[in-house]
Amino acid sequence: MNLRRLWSIVVKELRQLRRDRLTFAMIVGIPTMQLLLFGYAINLDVRHLDAAVLDQARTAQSRELVVTVAQSGVLDFRHAPRTPQELAALLRAGAISAALVIPPDFERRLAEGDRPPLQLVVDGSDQVVQQAARQLAALPLAALRYPAQPAPAGNVEIVNFYNPERRAPVNTVPGLIGVILTMTMVLFTAMAIVRERERGNLEFLIATPVSPAELTLGKVLPFVGIGLIQVSVVLLLGVAIFRVPIRGSLLDVYLASLVFIVASLALGVFLSTLARTQFQAMQMAFFTFLPQILLSGFMFPYAGMPRPAQWLAEIFPMTHFVRLIRGILLRAATLAELWPELAALGAFGAVLLGVSILRTRKRLD
């Protein structure tokens, strides 16, 4: 390994990047766009669901209840069907996603407390709606009881430690750093290397004394810098717009990101040794990208996944990064406490990079 030669490849790479407007725009554009999209769109505090109310009791108390529920903002009562059949039709047509049904004997049920006084009908074909239903179920209906009596205390008190306001961006933004890095790092490197081969530059390069390690590392190093810039962009916007806390050490954030960037770049380099065209490289990048997003715990909770999916998830760098970054940003965990995740990332990067360098032959066949 010759450092001057390595450096000359890095410089060449940076010069090319500077002239590649599209890539350059993507470096800052992708993180910004994704952050805003995900930050605003993935919002699990569902509000303003289209709903109907079927009030069969028609008493002062039932009307009071409807007002209380409407005030919670979760449901917007747009329809008042007169029969359960009408209600079912609305639900089936998709006109409403939830309905509040108040039975004729509402007040008696409320007073006796042996049967549920209310029914909340929800569209189970939509996961988000079910989530909202759970929110509603927690409404303090006991206050409506007549005569007033103290609400029974729950058996378990839930204490939300790191996100007391239960704001979604606090959970999504840290993981989003992983999503953005995975997308850009894997894709950029894989394409950049295959492009060199497609354009014929490689035939010239491999006829010189340059070594496979210099060739690979020279390609990867500039992207490390770019990855760190992206981390900064997401952190900055995340803190400024979504008030995401940085509770742990900033150095730890960057160290974890650095190792994750290297692991992602290694994956990109590895894909480039398999792909023949830039299009193939892109397809492969997306092929690795989807399972990472789905299984890493960023979108769906890891604990809820079946065993084989969990094993698979353990292989992906993003799984470990999501744990690291949530730990550091939200729980103020230190890298020392999270070292197994960091080690897994490091191992992933080292193995793939090594395999890729071994697979890089200075030959055309």
Place this chain on the structure above:
Amino acid sequence: MPSESAPAIVARGLSRRFGAVRAVDSVDLTVARAQVYGFLGPNGSGKSTTIRMLCGLLLPSGGAIEVLGYKIPQQAEPLKRRIGYMTQKFSLYDDLSVRENLEFVAAVHELPPAHARRRVEALLARHRLAELHAQLAGTLSGGEKQRLALAAAVLHEPELLLLDEPTSAVDPQSRREFWDALFALVDAGTTILVSTHYMDEAERCHRLAILDHGRLVADGAPRELAEALPGVVLLIDCDNPRRAQETLANERGVEATAQIGASLRVLAAADAATRARIDAALQRAGIAARIAPTRPNLEDVFVAATRRRPRAEAPPP
């Protein structure tokens, strides 16, 4: 340590298959030092494949290669410090400027910075690139690209230059300049292997190999090859050379015909019987013609060597 007087390139039985295609088929080559050695051959005759095997970029399917004393492909890495390779397709970076490309090549070859700067300046001047130094290589004209590629190939002062069709997109004036540059390098002791489609360029080589369908069909100095041409070249002057060509095309003993302006150039067997058949055929067709033997040129050699020789198919593996 490779000796300095030994040939620059020795290849024996060099072969390369791509599936069933024998791209290069048992080629023997010897290239002496400080010479321009030409590779002449039609499209697909295996010129690029041979050059790639000589610099270790492709593995031969058979045969032995020694370049500058190094066994190839085993010792390809040390060889790469001492050769310059100019690919057929422009392979420098389109999105780097002329100067940046040369600086990059200098660094890849580990030229000390001060020396690299001097070399880059000298080459920019010598190859008329000084005014273009800041232009992106992708926006250069064909000829300018080739000057840049040559400058890049000679930057580290290699002992052996392998040039794959270096003048394919270049006007005649620039081609002449290009060849002047090559001879200057040869005077300085560089060995040059160059592939080409152009007869005038082939004519200028010290020695020439003609490849056809992967096989070496002629090898020697251009004049030797012309003199050793089996058969005669007849120049037929007549009113209707095209009809004369049709008339003679299938005559036994006629190897090839080509219309050159108002006359027809015929490559034929040297015996008297063939000559008599040609005269008779023209007479039968009612074509009044003046027939004169003429000196064979390299094109005749090329045509004679490469005509109607089907590619040998490799047996299925």
